[in-house]
Every structure is written in structure tokens, then in C-alpha cells.
Amino acid sequence: MKTLDERRWIYGGGLSPEWAWVVKRRRELALEALARIEKQYAKAAPAGVRKRRYAAGMRYFLKTKSPERDRLAVHPCFDYWLDLHARHFGAPAQESDWHLQFGLFQSFPAALALARGDRLDLDATADPDGRFFFYGTPKFLQAAPRAELSLAIAGGKLAVNGKPARFETLAEAVPGIVADDRGWLMVHGVTMHGLVGLSEAERERFGAVLNQAFRDLAERDPGLHAEMRDMVFSLVPLKNPVEHGSVSSSYVNLRGAIALSHAEDPVLQAETLIHEFCHQKMNQLLVVDPVLLPGQGGQVFYSPWRADARRLRGLLLGAHAFLNVARYLATSLSRETFPEAQHIELMVNVALRLNQVEAALKALTGYGAFTEFGRRFVMGMWSETELLRHAILWFPPALLEEQAAVAAAHRRKHALGDTGYHKSAEHVDKVRRAAFLAPKEDDAPAAKEAA
Amino acid sequence: MNVKERDEWLKALGACFPNLTTGAMSSACAAVAEEGRWEASVRGGELTAAGLRFQPARRGAPRLDATWDLTTGRPIGGAPFSPAAPGRRVRFKAGLFGEPALDKVIADFAALCPVDSMVLREVGWSLVLASPPRWPLFARCDIAAVFTPSASQLALFLLDRRVSELSFDGEALWAHCGG
Numbered sequence: 001m002k003t004l005d006e007r008r009w010i011y012g013g014g015l016s017p018e019w020a021w022v023v024k025r026r027r028e029l030a031l032e033a034l035a036r037i038e039k040q041y042a043k044a045a046p047a048g049v050r051k052r053r054y055a056a057g058m059r060y061f062l063k064t065k066s067p068e069r070d071r072l073a074v075h076p077c078f079d080y081w082l083d084l085h086a087r088h089f090g091a092p093a094q095e096s097d098w099h100l101q102f103g104l105f106q107s108f109p110a111a112l113a114l115a116r117g118d119r120l121d122l123d124a125t126a127d128p129d130g131r132f133f134f135y136g137t138p139k140f141l142q143a144a145p146r147a148e149l150s151l152a153i154a155g156g157k158l159a160v161n162g163k164p165a166r167f168e169t170l171a172e173a174v175p176g177i178v179a180d181d182r183g184w185l186m187v188h189g190v191t192m193h194g195l196v197g198l199s200e201a202e203r204e205r206f207g208a209v210l211n212q213a214f215r216d217l218a219e220r221d222p223g224l225h226a227e228m229r230d231m232v233f234s235l236v237p238l239k240n241p242v243e244h245g246s247v248s249s250s251y252v253n254l255r256g257a258i259a260l261s262h263a264e265d266p267v268l269q270a271e272t273l274i275h276e277f278c279h280q281k282m283n284q285l286l287v288v289d290p291v292l293l294p295g296q297g298g299q300v301f302y303s304p305w306r307a308d309a310r311r312l313r314g315l316l317l318g319a320h321a322f323l324n325v326a327r328y329l330a331t332s333l334s335r336e337t338f339p340e341a342q343h344i345e346l347m348v349n350v351a352l353r354l355n356q357v358e359a360a361l362k363a364l365t366g367y368g369a370f371t372e373f374g375r376r377f378v379m380g381m382w383s384e385t386e387l388l389r390h391a392i393l394w395f396p397p398a399l400l401e402e403q404a405a406v407a408a409a410h411r412r413k414h415a416l417g418d419t420g421y422h423k424s425a426e427h428v429d430k431v432r433r434a435a436f437l438a439p440k441e442d443d444a445p446a447a448k449e450a451a
Numbered sequence: 452m453n454v455k456e457r458d459e460w461l462k463a464l465g466a467c468f469p470n471l472t473t474g475a476m477s478s479a480c481a482a483v484a485e486e487g488r489w490e491a492s493v494r495g496g497e498l499t500a501a502g503l504r505f506q507p508a509r510r511g512a513p514r515l516d517a518t519w520d521l522t523t524g525r526p527i528g529g530a531p532f533s534p535a536a537p538g539r540r541v542r543f544k545a546g547l548f549g550e551p552a553l554d555k556v557i558a559d560f561a562a563l564c565p566v567d568s569m570v571l572r573e574v575g576w577s578l579v580l581a582s583p584p585r586w587p588l589f590a591r592c593d594i595a596a597v598f599t600p601s602a603s604q605l606a607l608f609l610l611d612r613r614v615s616e617l618s619f620d621g622e623a624l625w626a627h628c629g630g
Contacts, residue, residue, distance in 0.1 A: 295559025
């Protein structure tokens with residue numbers, strides 16, 4: 001496949017051949033990276049590490065070509081494991097780090113052998129919190145921190161250090177997507193917001209609201225829902241320390257994991273899922289097309305969403321995510337009856353998002369240089385933004401005007417004039433401007449002086 | 452001599468940096484009676500210095516390279532006139548520095564803003580741009596990140612002027628802008 005169709009990437013395009021091709025490319029890159037690591041391990045691992053049967057797990061995983069293996073190779077923890085290796089094994093590492101890194105890897109071959117009913121004997125290491133996960137399943141073992149584990153797998157059964165395994169399980173929001181507040185490889189990289197450990201009842205509630213959000217998504221945006229079910233493996237609960245509506249994050253080295261706080265409102269949870277998933281989807285798309293040509297991270301631009309600035313890539317991801325959110329909310333408004341206050345709140349949300357997306361697209365098209373696909377993608381987003389304006393023609397005009405004014409006020413405060421540049425807090429406008437007939441109060445001091 | 456171009460830069464400098472004592476410099480500038488190109492220069496990092504540069508058309512003619520300390524408003528250094536800075540001009544190609552990280556940044560930059568040639572000096576270097584990009588488009592490039600802390604301030608001074616050359620003087624990156 002050579003040419004990507006931008007239309008299927010702007011909104012959810014479902015599990016199309018193009019989607020499968022991008023996932024395949026990501027998987028190939030992950031397996032190539034693992035093959036390189038295996039070679040390096042054979043050459044450089046300390047003797048004490050090589051005594052343990054870590055190489056057996058890597059070999060088994062690399063040679064067992066199967067749909068189960070292919071799924072595991074795009075698991076977020078696989079992403080994170082490769083990233084940890086890249087960050088820590090470029091320079092000489094301590095023996096204990098080798099045991100942790102390669103002992104944790106055994107989660108993948110062990111899960112694969114269990115799923116396939118293969119026979120596999122290997123050595124593994126429990127994570128620093130004393131758990132050992134079987135990725136792609138909700139199962140895990142409880143052990144001592146960094147415990148050495150000897151695993152014997154056959155016929156779908158597991159013995160640990162000679163005894164039948166006693167599995168514990170994570171809750172699933174929907175089949176195949178776990179609510180994971182405990183996996184070390186999963187939560188170690190979640191750094192933007194505080195993690196929260198949930199009680200059993202809280203875990204259940206966290207999963208139940210998300211389950212409802214997924215069911216709504218399946219009905220209102222089946223394409224996006226299908227992609228999400230294919231890519232996302234884990235939902236990590238976050239703390240919401242100051243009772244914001246919601247806090248959430250996702251990471252380029254944890255593709256397939258979404259971190260979000262609990263909320264009782266399934267529409268809010270769906271909005272958060274869509275937002276973070278769109279970032280994940282774009283991060284996955286990067287393996288075949290960068291959209292923005294490389295080397296454009298030098299400048300900070302006005303962010304229509306916050307007081308701080310964004311690079312061009314941030315504007316691209318933000319515009320894409322909020323366009324999807326706005327469309328989902330507009331669809332929800334037309335399909336469901338909400339209490340009046342929530343109805344208005346959702347209309348306000350859609351109207352504000354549309355103005356913000358337009359502001360981001362303005363800066364992107366004004367300053368960015370794109371790949372051929374990237375140009376089509378951004379032009380396509382402009383088109384979809386315009387079409388969404390039609391979809392909300394029934395909104396009260398006063399509400400639309402109010403939200404346009406809110407967006408304009410934000411722009412006046414944080415953008416440099418009407419450009420896409422961010423106006424820093426330290427910015428002092430001392431430039432003498434051309435005089436105008438009736439300078440306004442908020443004109444620069446120098447302009448008043450000149451007048 | 453393009454007197455209007457020179458005066459335009461002096462005016463822009465004076466408007467944006469009211470502390471500058473440009474009087475003496477104006478006289479010095481007036482003494483340059485050669486055909487050439489006037490450029491403003493800005494230094495990366497915190498916005499602490501700016502300059503005015505005259506690139507004579509005639510080889511070997513005196514050039515002017517005046518810089519101001521923006522905090523005190525006073526000129527930096529001694530006599531602003533100097534012979535053309537010695538250096539070896541080479542056709543630009545990727546990987547000239549032999550430092551992978553720097554070469555990558557410059558290769559990415561050259562893909563966005565084609566580079567004509569490079570001047571290698573004992574201390575520092577210059578990249579002469581083939582088709583000078585306008586400042587707002589130059590500033591998006593990774594190599595321009597050193598100007599980010601003062602982006603909004605510089606945008607008022609440089610407007611949409613073109614960046615003709617980048618130079619590194621051993622301490623800081625400078626961007627030289629034409630009309």
C-alpha cells in the first residue's frame with residue numbers, strides 16, 4: 001500500500017485494510033527491534049544473566065508466527081519495554097537491570113504459550129511491585145518484588161517454581177481492555193498525572209462507566225469504536241486532585257494505553273477516550289507517515305486550548321482530537337435527550353471546540369510544512385470543520401456567538417496580535433505603532449503615546 | 452548604497468529597543484559609502500543583543516558589524532568596521548560537521564529551507580540560505596529553537612522579513628535578516 005486515504009484517518013475509518021497495514025508496519029518495526037535486542041543480548045549479557053532462561057522466551061516469541069503473537073507485539077507494554085531498553089541499554093547496565101528488563105519480557109512469551117497451549121519452560125522476574133503479568137489477558141501472578149520465577153507452561157496450564165499457578169485478574173471495562181492500576185510496565189511510564197490505586201468497588205465502578213461509554217461509542221461512531229477496540233488494551237485510572245471534570249494522558253511510548261480519571265458521566269468518559277485515542281492513533285500513524293515534515297519543533301505557537309504554548313505537532317494532535325470529540329458530541333446531542341443543563345453544556349462544548357480547531361488549523365496551515373499525505377489530511381480537517389458547522393446550524397445563534405467571543409478573548413490574551421505566535425507572559429509591547437483614529441483601551445501603551 | 456534600507460533597520464531597532472543609543476552608530480553607518488546589503492542580526496538565547504550588519508557588494512570592502520547590548524542600550528565591542536571575516540566557503544552538503552545530532556538538525560533544516568553554502572571559520576560557521584525564508588517560517592525550524600524564549604518580542608522587530616544567513620560565533624547562534 002503506498003497512498004493513504006486521509007478521509008479514513010480524520011475520523012474513525014474502522015478496521016479497513018489501510019488500518020491493518022499501519023498496524024502491521026508498527027508490528028514489523030517492534031519485532032525487528034526485538035530481533036536486534038536478542039542479538040545484543042547474546043553478545044553482551046553478563047554471564048550471571050545468561051544462566052537464566054531469558055533467551056528461550058525471546059527466541060520462542062520471535063519464531064512463533066501467529067495472530068496471538070502479532071497482537072502482543074503491539075501491546076502498550078511491549079512498546080514500553082522496547083523504549084526502556086533503548087533508554088537504558090545504550091550504555092553499560094548493572095546486572096540487576098538486565099534481570100529486571102529480560103525477566104519482565106518473559107510476560108510476552110508466557111502469555112503467548114498459555115494462549116496457544118504450547119510447551120515452554122523459561123525463567124522470569126516479578127516486577128518491582130511483586131507482580132508478573134500475562135499481557136493480552138487480565139491474568140497476573142502475585143510474588144515478592146523482583147522475585148525469580150521459574151515458569152513451566154504446557155497445554156494452557158502454568159506451574160510456577162514447581163507449583164500450579166494461582167492467577168489474579170484485572171477488571172475488564174470491555175472484553176480485551178483491562179482497567180490496569182497495577183502493572184509496572186503499564187504505569188511506570190504514566191508520568192503526566194498522579195496514579196490512583198482503586199478499591200475493588202471503585203475499580204468496578206471505573207470499569208462500569210467506561211463500559212457504558214464504549215457501548216455509546218459503538219452506536220454513535222462505529223468506525224472509531226472498532227479502531228479503539230483494536231488498538232487499546234489498557235485503561236489506567238488517574239487521580240483527579242482538584243476535581244477537574246477529567247484529567248487524562250497518553251504516551252507515544254505506550255501506544256494502546258489511555259490514562260484517565262474516573263467520572264460518573266459516560267459522555268465525559270467517551271469524550272476523554274476519543275481525545276486520547278486520537279492522539280494514540282496519530283502516534284501509530286507516524287510509523288508510515290510523519291504528516292509534518294521533520295525539523296519543525298523550533299517555535300511555540302498560540303494554543304487555543306490553554307494559556308501555555310504548543311509546538312506545531314501539538315496543534316495538529318489537538319485539532320484532530322477535538323474535531324473528533326466535537327463530532328461525537330454533536331452526534332450524541334442529536335441522538336439522545338439530555339437534562340437541560342447538560343444539553344446546553346454539550347452545545348457549548350461543541351461550539352467552543354469548533355472555534356478552537358479552526359484556530360489551530362489556521363496556525364498549522366500558516367506555518368507548517370507537510371508531507372503529501374499531511375497536506376491532504378490538514379485540508380480534509382478544514383473541510384470537516386466546515387461541514388460540522390452545518391451540523392450545528394440548529395444550535396441557538398446566541399450560544400454560537402457567545403462561544404466565538406470566548407475563543408476570541410482567549411486569542412487576544414495569549415496570541416501575538418492576530419498571528420499564530422504565542423504571546424509569552426513576559427512579553428512587553430513597547431513598539432510604536434501607526435496611529436489610529438480611536439485607540440482602544442487595550443491597545444499597547446506605545447500606541448496610545450503615538451496617538 | 453541602499454540608505455532607505457539602512458534607515459529602516461535603524462528605525463526598527465530604535466522602535467523595538469528604546470534603550471538603544473543608536474546616534475553614534477547612525478553616524479558610523481552613514482560613513483559606509485559602498486553598495487551592499489543591510490541586515491539586522493538577532494542573537495539566540497535570552498534576548499540580550501541585536502545588531503546591524505552591512506555586507507559590501509565589493510569584495511574586500513569594509514563591512515560593518517555593529518551589535519548592541521539590549522540591557523544597557525550600548526554598542527558591544529570596539530570599532531564596528533572590520534575586513535570581511537576570514538573563512539572557507541564550501542558548497543553545503545549534509546554531514547559537514549561530523550556530529551550526528553547537529554548534522555541531523557541541519558539536514559532537517561536544509562530540507563525545509565535550502566542552504567546554498569557554508570562558511571567555515573576558525574571559530575564558528577555560517578550557513579548562507581539559498582532562498583531566504585521569512586522569519587515566521589524560519590522560526591518554526593528546530594535549529595531556531597534558541598530564539599524561542601524571545602519569539603514574541605522578536606516577531607515585533609523582524610515582522611515577516613527574510614532570514615538570509617545563520618551564523619554561530621562560538622558562543623551563540625545569530626540569525627541575519629534582510630528586507
